[in-house]
């Protein structure tokens with residue numbers, strides 16, 4: 001899976017080119033200034049120095065401008081890459097539907113994706129620039145004095161290749177552990193934040209905080225070791241250019257010794273950051289690996305056109321031999337299920353807790369991948385979510401208004417339609433409160449109200465096949481009957497499949513499907 005799109009590569013190459021020109025201007029500045037100082041000591045007429053004086057000024061000005069342009073181009077390219085990666089990461093996370101915990105999601109979308117920025121700006125770009133400038137410097141010096149060129153090459157290999165490699169080797173074993181530890185810490189933090197009331201009520205808050213703190217210490221210990229290695233190899237790399245300059249000066253000798261030595265110093269500086277960067281890159285590898293794995297998640301089932309909505313009209317659907325597994329090492333949650341859902345049918349799904357009822361609805365709606373079998377009848381290859389949808393066991397209520405929760409970003413509905421859906425779903429008390437905020441995951445609503453808000457959302461969306469997982473949960477028997485009757489009326493000609501635990505409701509349905517340990521029998 002490519003992290004960097006081709007369009008951004010062109011900008012990165014441009015940034016690299018500007019980086020090379022910046023370093024060349026820097027070397028030109030050091031070389032010309034040194035030559036000028038050496039020459040000035042011989043007290044020549046001022047005219048003999050005037051070109052050098054202008055060149056020093058020119059190199060200094062150009063170097064500053066080029067550095068600015070290089071930073072601009074590099075960051076512009078990387079920020080574009082990040083925007084693209086974040087969009088793809090969000091899409092993949094949506095497709096992974098709950099298989100990644102919310103804290104880990106944060107860690108992947110924020111720190112792992114941000115790692116790409118570091119990998120490019122502090123890793124790939126400086127390494128590329130160092131390679132070009134270093135080899136160019138060696139060639140230039142070799143022309144003036146072959147022995148000095150060789151000395152520079154040896155120094156560059158030590159500072160730019162051997163030390164970064166050593167830093168990488170010393171930290172490689174821990175790179176995956178750092179990314180995993182960071183993900184675990186974020187997941188634990190988010191869990192404690194969400195569950196703070198529950199943890200307090202059960203007296204478990206101190207233990208949960210201690211656990212999060214221990215994870216924090218573990219991450220800090222892992223990072224401290226990497227930082228120590230980076231500091232040591234970076235420190236050694238930092239003295240290499242100075243040693244190199246002395247060596248090149250001694251090897252070259254004569255009147256050009258000072259100029260060659262200082263050019264070697266300037267070229268050597270380019271590779272100094274590489275040792276520390278190599279350690280950081282090693283650290284980032286685990287995160288980059290996680291981003292790649294995330295982007296490889298299938299996103300086939302996501303809406304391709306933002307204007308798409310549920311289809312209008314009715315459809316005949318049929319499940320044939322459907323088997324669903326939540327993991328290779330888990331028993332199937334559904335096994336070889338056949339189920340005909342002709343247009344307009346009313347089907348009740350019953351069965352013990354954990355028997356597979358919610359999984360059956362998820363399979364019809366395309367919310368879980370099928371290990372085998374098919375759902376036949378999807379019109380014109382339409383995405384499953386446009387044909388079958390409704391109230392699911394894991395439905396989310398957004399921290400937004402009643403109106404926003406009903407519409408989920410779609411338009412084309414007036415408030416009268418929303419009010420009617422609320423009334424049909426047994427939530428008339430919110431019909432005139434469309435602008436009320438409902439709290440995080442509907443925290444300001446009672447459990448039953450939350451469920452009826454989800455039912456109203458399903459009635460607004462009105463897909464051809466309405467799937468309702470315990471829509472009247474939390475209501476007393478009389479109210480539940482009334483809400484179910486009005487929802488069935490509102491569904492009109494559409495197919496309705498309802499998961500229920502209430503035997504009293506079953507008379508309203510054409511068919512009752514019983515689920516037992518993942519297998520269905522119709523009654």
Ligand SMILES: Nc1ncnc2c1ncn2[C@@H]1O[C@H](COP(=O)(O)OP(=O)(O)OP(=O)(O)O)[C@@H](O)[C@H]1O
Pocket residue numbers: 326327333351352353354355356357358359360393
């Ligand atoms: N995301 C998941 N990952 C792993 N296993 C799962 C997942 N969702 C459900 N299962 C398992 O699949 C089986 C069927 O679960 P399902 O939620 O479909 O049952 P259900 O009949 O709807 O139960 P309930 O009436 O309690 O809601 C159960 O054994 C459950 O543990």
